Amino acid sequence: MTGTLVEALEAAKDVDGAVLLPPTSFAAQPGTCVVLRGPNGAGKTTLLRLVAGLTAPTAGTVTLDGVVADERDAATRDAVAALVGPPATYRDLTLRDHLTLVDATWGRDPATCDERVHAALDRWGVTHLDERFPHELSSGQAHLFHLSLTWFRPARLLVLDEPEQRLDDSRRLLLGRLVRERCAEGTTVVMACHDPAVTEAVADAVVDLPDAT
Numbered sequence: 557m558t559g560t561l562v563e564a565l566e567a568a569k570d571v572d573g574a575v576l577l578p579p580t581s582f583a584a585q586p587g588t589c590v591v592l593r594g595p596n597g598a599g600k601t602t603l604l605r606l607v608a609g610l611t612a613p614t615a616g617t618v619t620l621d622g623v624v625a626d627e628r629d630a631a632t633r634d635a636v637a638a639l640v641g642p643p644a645t646y647r648d649l650t651l652r653d654h655l656t657l658v659d660a661t662w663g664r665d666p667a668t669c670d671e672r673v674h675a676a677l678d679r680w681g682v683t684h685l686d687e688r689f690p691h692e693l694s695s696g697q698a699h700l701f702h703l704s705l706t707w708f709r710p711a712r713l714l715v716l717d718e719p720e721q722r723l724d725d726s727r728r729l730l731l732g733r734l735v736r737e738r739c740a741e742g743t744t745v746v747m748a749c750h751d752p753a754v755t756e757a758v759a760d761a762v763v764d765l766p767d768a769t
């Protein structure tokens with residue numbers, strides 16, 4: 557079995573012993589997009605954190621190409637790019653600097669770094685903001701920057717928590733196109749989404765989480 561497999565999963569329980577996620581199982585094949593749906597508090601973010609290996613389940617398993625997902629494991633970090641909550645950014649680095657840093661982290665050729673950084677910002681329509689610092693962006697611009705950072709690192713699995721949030725209609729269409737583009741390149745995408753139009757545009761499969769209340 558290749559791809560991302562989520563089996564008989566139950567997330568970590570909270571301090572009162574309450575289960576944060578109903579029993580859930582699904583498989584996401586390479587090149588496909590699975591969308592998690594459900595009302596506020598249903599457990600979408602919790603499930604995404606488990607899929608990305610950011611949290612360990614108390615029951616069940618999450619495997620990526622047969623290996624248990626664990627962000628402390630280099631194999632998971634190589635495989636996964638996750639945007640679940642805002643990523644760490646640095647007040648003293650511009651958008652361009654952030655991408656240049658990621659580029660260097662992944663050992664890419666410095667001679668061609670500028671081209672890749674330009675293309676990464678251009679993909680999300682934020683090239684004109686390349687000399688801004690993160691705190692000089694609107695919330696939607698910051699989100700587009702976070703998406704460009706997420707897209708920039710190599711990944712076989714993209715994990716995205718409500719990536720449509722704060723985006724205007726044209727950027728939601730762009731998001732749909734870019735998710736489909738990544739799937740066509742063979743990347744697996746697992747994402748939570750509240751927008752039916754975006755879901756319709758990107759989903760190969762949908763996992764519905766029931767209302768937890």
Ligand SMILES: Nc1ncnc2c1ncn2[C@@H]1O[C@H](COP(=O)(O)OP(=O)(O)OP(=O)(O)O)[C@@H](O)[C@H]1O
Nearest residue numbers: 570571576594595596597598599600601602603768
């Ligand atoms: N850090 C935490 N400590 C305790 N309970 C938490 C924590 N984070 C989330 N929960 C609880 O876990 C359950 C699932 O929350 P989660 O954030 O996964 O839902 P969600 O489906 O992503 O919701 P939303 O659509 O509002 O983002 C909720 O009952 C929530 O209150």
